[in-house]
Amino acid sequence: MGDHTGEHTGREAVAAVWRIESARIVGALARYTGDFALAEDLAQEAxxxxxxxxxxxGVPRNRTGWLLTVGRRRAIDAFRRRAALDDRYAALARDLGEGGAASGSSPADPAGGAADVLWDSDRIDDDLLALMFVSCHPVLSREARVALTLRVVGGLTSDEIARACLVPTATVQARITRAKKTLAAARVPFEVPPAEDRRERLGSVLSAVYLIFTEGSTASSGGDLIRFDLAGEAQRLARVLSRLVPDEPEVHGLLALLELTAARFPARTGPDGEPVLLEDQDRRRxxxxxxxxxxxALARAEQAGRxxxxxxxxxxxxxCHAVAPSVEETDWERIVLVYxxxxxxxxxxxxxxxxxxxxxMADGPAAALRIVDGLAESGALRDSHLLPSVRGELLARLGRTAEARAELERAAGLTANERERALLQRKLAALP
Structure with a gap:
């Protein structure tokens, strides 16, 4: 019984320290080895x-130090295996010195030298930011950026990412492996980009965080409308970014968008998980x-004056939605102008x-239908359920029931999310 409890406590401690500190551990190892892909592997081995x-x-007193020490020891083993006694290996060996991990001290309570050299508190924020820039590098595909960011910065396991993205674990692992090989082949350095490249590269980071949130806030497929864990992870990443890059207004703009959108989550689903439309939501929730x-956060974005x-x-x-007492009292004219x-x-x-x-909402369904018909004629959103869904709504409001039915049926056939399909089928049943 006691052994079982100890084992459970040990595993819980590993999970807790990994979720909180994994990004910093990978960042510190990447800075130290100069090799992002190797650092991620070392952290996973630790x-x-x-x-x-x-x-x-038993759980060590200094859990993060323990993981860093083991990661460093594995780094030295890796350099030895490469049989390349280059400057990096020599520097690593020198820094370990007497009493460090290389001399056989127990990692359960690291002597300090190994962890302290890595764990430079002044560099932690730079490491985290560099980690985000590398994970979201433009040489990677969108899917790879999302997987790598969730794994390396978010501390999620391959299984957790697979569940969140509704793909097999093997697919996630393949994406991460391919991403690391791509970064190595492109010789992407582990660093915060120079000032002249930073804003453009920051867009890639913000895009990855936004993609994670979008998939969480309205799942593209599956049985749940909202994946709270995925959306929550994106919010956490946006908060970290707003602290690391406080002078960039779009970072605060993204954080504002995620917070204001997530604020409606409690009212967006009913007791059985079914979607609740904006006009039917209990705004008290x-x-x-x-x-x-x-x-x-939005005020901070505006204060930049750009x-x-x-x-x-x-x-x-x-x-505009968040401050409105009801759909009818929403400032739709302002929303149209901002769009x-x-x-x-x-x-x-x-x-x-x-x-x-x-x-x-501002000018009536006929004016809106002209915009939607233009989109349909252009072929935009041809394979998305969104356009026929909106077009069906507008046609229904105009009394063109037969056309509305055809559009809503098409939308129901195109969506892969079971909750959204059920909502569309309820709209179909409500047509006269």
């Missing part, structure tokens, strides 16, 4: 060793603390479709 050792020998955080970027503009739209600005700054058929929804 984690595997902890899963065996801690339940058996909206998360007021998240709204306050979102509005504060004008809002694409994420900031979307946050401004979300704020027009967003369409000029970041043209997208989804932005145009959302603008059409706002136009329907």
């Amino acid at each position: 984690l595997a060793e902890a899963l065996v050792t801690w339940p058996r020998d 909206w998360d007021r603390a998240a709204i306050r955080r979102g509005r504060a 004008g809002l970027g694409a994420y900031g503009l979307q946050a401004a739209i979300a704020e 027009e600005a967003l369409g000029r700054l970041a043209p997208s058929p989804v932005v145009d479709l959302n603008r059409a929804v706002a136009v329907a």
Whole structure:
């Protein structure tokens, strides 16, 4: 009984320290070895060793130091295996010195030298930021950026990422392996990019965080409308970024958008997990603390005085909804204007479709249908359920029931999310 309890405690301790400190551990090892892919492997090896050792020998006093020491020891082993006694290996060996991990001291209570050299508190923020930039490097595909960010910065396991993204674990592992090989082949350095490249590269980081949140807030497939763990991880990453890059307004704009959108989560699903449309939501269930955080982040984005970027503009739209007492009392004219600005700054058929929804509320369904018909004629969103869903709604409001039915049936056939399909089928059943 006692052994079983100790084993359980050991495993819980490993999971807890990994979730909290993994990004810093990988960052410190990457800075030290100069090899991002190797650092991630070393951190995973240290984690595997902890899963065996801690339940058996007890949880060490300095858990992070233990993992860093083991990671460093494995780094030296890796350099030895490469049979390359280059400057890095020589420096590593010198730094370990007497009493360090290389001289046989127990990692259960590291002597200090190994961990302290790595764990430079002044560099931790730089390490974290560099980790984000490397994980979201433009040489990687969107899927690879998401997987690598969740793994390396978020501390999620391959199984957790697979569940979140609704793909097999083997697919996630393949994406991560391929991403690390790509970064190595492209000789991507482990560093925060120089100032002249930083803003452009930051866009890649923000895009990855936004993709993670978008998949969490409205799951593209499966039985749940919202994947709270995935959306919550994106919010956490956005908060970390806002602390690491406080002078970039779009970082605060993204954080504002995520907070204000997540504020509506408690009212977006009913007791059985079914979607609840905006006009039917109980606004008393909206998360007021998240709204306050979102509005504060939006204010910080505005204070920069450079004008809002694409994420900031979307946050401004979300704020209009957050402060409105009801759908009828929402400032739809302002929402239409902000969507027009967003369409000029970041043209997208989804932005145009959302603008059409706002136009329907401000000026009526006929004006909105002209926008949607233009999108349909252009072939945009051909394979998405979103366009026929909105078009069906507008046609129903105009009394064109037969056409509305055809559009809603098409939308139901295109969506892979079971909850959204059920909602569309309820709309079909409600048609006269």
